[in-house]
Amino acid sequence: MSLHKVQPEELVAMAPQHSRRVADNGFFDEIDGFKEKWARRWSKLDYDGIGRVPLERVKYYMLMETEAKFYEDKEVLELLKRVDSNEDGYINYEEYMELMLHTPKDTPTRRFLRRLAFMVVPRSARDLKTRMYLEEYSCMPPPFFVILISMAEIAFFIYYAVDMGEPVVSNGPCPVYSPLTYNPYRRREAWRYLTYMFIHSGYVHLINNLLVQLILGIPLEMVHKWWRVILVYFSGVLVGALLTSVTDPHTYLVGASGGVYAIEYAFLGNLILNWKHFYYPWVHAVFLGVLTCVDVGFAIWDTYFSVDPSNTGHMAHLGGALAGLLVGVNVLRNLEREPWEKYCWWIAFIIFAVIILSTIVLSIALPIGSFYPYPDESPLQWHKQTF
Template identity: 35%
Template sequence: MDRSSLLQLIQEQLDPENTGFIGVETFASLVHSHELPLDPAKLDMLVALAQGNDEGQMSSKRSSSFKRAIANGQRALPRDVLLDETGLGIYKRFVRYVAYEILPCEMDRRWYFYQHRTCPPPVFMAAVTLTQIIVFLCYGARLNKWVLQTYHPEYMKSPLVYHPGHRARAWRFLTYMFMHVGLEQLGFNALLQLMIGVPLEMVHGILRISFLYLAGVLAGSLTVSITDMRAPLVGGSGGVYALCSAHLANNWAGMRCPYKLLRMVLALVCMSSEVGRAVWLRFSPPLPASGPQPSFMAHLAGAIVGISMGLTILRSYEESLQDQCGWWVLLLSYGTFLLFAVFWNIFAYDLLGAQIPPPP
């Protein structure tokens, strides 16, 4: 019997309906009746992985039983930590660095390292950062102004800037993230998005990180519309602070990267300095301006989103979010906040008689 006929016979026996899956009972009987020597701990991991699927089929998602199998079989594995791996290429060493930078648990690091695929690449954070740089360069060349761009009257006329007088143009609650006060703010946000956002996207995927980033951006503009009703808003700080606060809060205890304490201090100093500068520009602008300067409340709103919602997203690495009660509680809370903010923007400005500056 040739090879193709043998493969076809095996497929007919194991997968007669040609679904591409093997049932759990069939798989378990195969691994227990095989003649090849397998480590008992690894065998338990395979069985636990198969049993972890709700549909009774093999799956790449981990389950609690798979976690327990790995935890119980750690001593039987050839190496206890990824740092013992030798002979790795440059890219695999970078993947190992990302695992130790982003994931606080050794079991998660091993899983990510061996399951990592280069496709799809982390395109979201790179695309957002590139768009922000292009927009900044276009306005900088057009206005011939590279610092404190918001002091130029033409800059605030951009259809991307959030302005309280243009609240009906709903896209501005998100598109303001592409505009920046000046080179300093852009450089700070771009650096953090690439240093923290890209590794986070490599580990947790584009859907989770894009949702966390955009949730911080939207929460930032809506919070400004509630707490600082006269102020416009520019910059992606809401999304950046959501990523940074979620990363630091979730991974601080387990981070194994070099100079952890120094990096934490530098990050906090940079973030505090950026917030302080935003507060100074909002209330004590160094130059005369035609209206209020951009608000700083988006920074705080993004940090709150990161600490609350981000922790659930990042702690649930490679696990289903919809099966966790905490995820639905946070999603309901965020949805309630969005609904309240929408009604606030529709009715509160007129009811309170807010004196907003005329839109540019």
């Protein structure tokens, strides 16, 4: 028995006959153009020309192949959920076209959020479970942690801008009298190792941190869920404060940069583990590489060569980056696991544990007077000191 390979123009004629109208879901300008497009794509699936395609081939093509980037995510979902209604393990052309013609309406907001989320998802991780999670996710409720933490930082900034009674400029003033600020003279108040993230010195400091954590944090939370992002973010804040405490013991610390850097470099850890599965991984790598070089270069110049050094907490940046990379490797979703990755996880976990434990021990053991300043026992807000 010889097989006749069906050509795309024949497939168009075979398609279900619907009126020439604009499709309700907005994917197509007119039905004839729609038929031709999907006929061409069907011919790639039905490469042996028998008129039906195994379901597993459809799944593999739409989730793993490079051409899958041309498919709307909603179309992929509908195929994977509703295909093979007779449960024979195959889909034929008529079923395929019917499914495409009746794909439910999508919204621009949801499409935008999915595109944003897929920035941080490797191609092989875009399976049905991940797509369903993203598809069911919308602006209501939003990725709440990143948005709530950003709103809290804005609220505290406004409160202290009013409370200080001084004009707010690009780089100050900073309410060092706040019980939230990391104050080297009040190291025993342990909450300060985390709460300093709510205080910012000037509107440029605040805006920079908000932009980065919203642009990178929202898609990261959409894909990896809120509790993973919380672990990454607060790990960066904590390690940033601990490293600053043991390397620059007289420095006040404010700002969410530790958490922001943790989000940035958690994405780097995910990129390393899933390099071959990302679309255009070099673009992500170059972006993070340039960002790192600029930040390290500025830190060296600001510390050793600037005639008017800034008050930037460079060790907090470094601590946040280290925590984000190490914690991200361990907690972010990695849906395709390689045998060698378990060694990366253990190495990252051990290094992170060593950093935490060693900085805590040093903070307790290093002498007061010769290294740390003598503690300030005066009541909080004895005077509203600002920098």
